[in-house]
Amino acid sequence: MANFRHPWPVNPRTLSPWPNGNALIPYPVWNAPAPLLDSPLIAPFSVAAGQPAAGAGVSSTTIALTPHSALERSGAQWVARYPTSTNLGDLTPAFSKAVTSFIAAIEAAGGSVTISATYRPPERAYLMHYAWAIAKDGASPASIEAKAGVNIDWAHLDATGQSDPKAAVKAASAMVSGYAMAHSAVLVSRHTQKRAIDMTISGVVGKSVNDASGKAMPIHSLKDLNPVGKSYGVIKLVSDAPHWSDDGH
């Protein structure tokens, strides 16, 4: 694996749509024919989000590239990788602390909480998003942006760098089925940012739950938990029943 320095200064937090500054690299560069990648990678490339804006604060970044011979073809075997976490410890420290306190209050009131998701790795979102794009939306497998750390060959290249579009679409379809997707996945969410939790709360209706100030709040319906959660810094997103985050998104 070679390290590649971007030819111009880039602030990935400004330009990249990925959390944590993960940069996207145009797919053809990643999948250049093997002879080129046998030598140090010095050819220029552009970050998918574009050139730095004038006056933007910038810094340099180093991106590790993987020769296409080391990439693994897309397919159903990818589905089990980068699983969604249900661990509170995988949230940001501040949100983890807030959620822990909120859950403790619910349980102290006699309720129960089942966590179904905390952190969703951005790698998983990337795999789901582009599997759908290829399988359902007609995206060219050879045009998919690469993501650092996910060594996937969407195009099913042969030794000469030629893509097999039919096999690529079939493999992407297998991934869509494996994920049981019925809609396209978005790349970035509060879950990929470690700022959201999905949890099913039961057994609190008809009881009182203490808010962060210690005041007992009667719970007549699940909606009455919303201000209680807010007092702890756990904000309800009303359009998604199990979903709470640090800003309500």
Added chain:
Amino acid sequence: MHRILIVLACATAAACATGQTKDAGIETGFVATVDGAAYLYTTDSHLSATIPIQLQYPGAKGSVQCCLRLQGDALEAPNGSTGPVSDALFGNPVFRYRLKQMPAALKGDPFIGAVVIGAPTATADATSAGTILRIGTAPSGNTSRVETCLGSEGSNLFLIADGKLRTQLYYAFGYDVTATCDPKLFDLPTAQ
């Protein structure tokens, strides 16, 4: 005496088991296909063998069609579900019924659609791209409807009659999507 009357009333109405009134026995739910099987999710655990059930099904190019018509005897006995569907309004248990046979129209890619239970007819609203199903008439004469929309990581399903929310179910996808829900839907008064 008042308490006795309530008990007697509940004994004759299955809806009392969930603490809510229903619109002339109409209920709603989700249909989902997973791994070659089709499942119906609803809060009613006692669907009769003759109850009419209408399922949305996938059309061409991602469209949603209305409706396949089944009866309750097309379903296996229900299981209590801790799966992807929850009752977002009352927190009542949700039950999962497996279809005894996979309808041909549901074969293929994973699909999640709306179900109307207990109504003889349901028709797609022509302007809604499959997100609204019209159901007969409510006692007031207004049309009841089942409406679906996407939250940020799941599908919301509303049964609305006389402008009031009768049922709200949520199907969690397990991944994030682009939300489509009109926030006003969540502000509708709840039927008691």
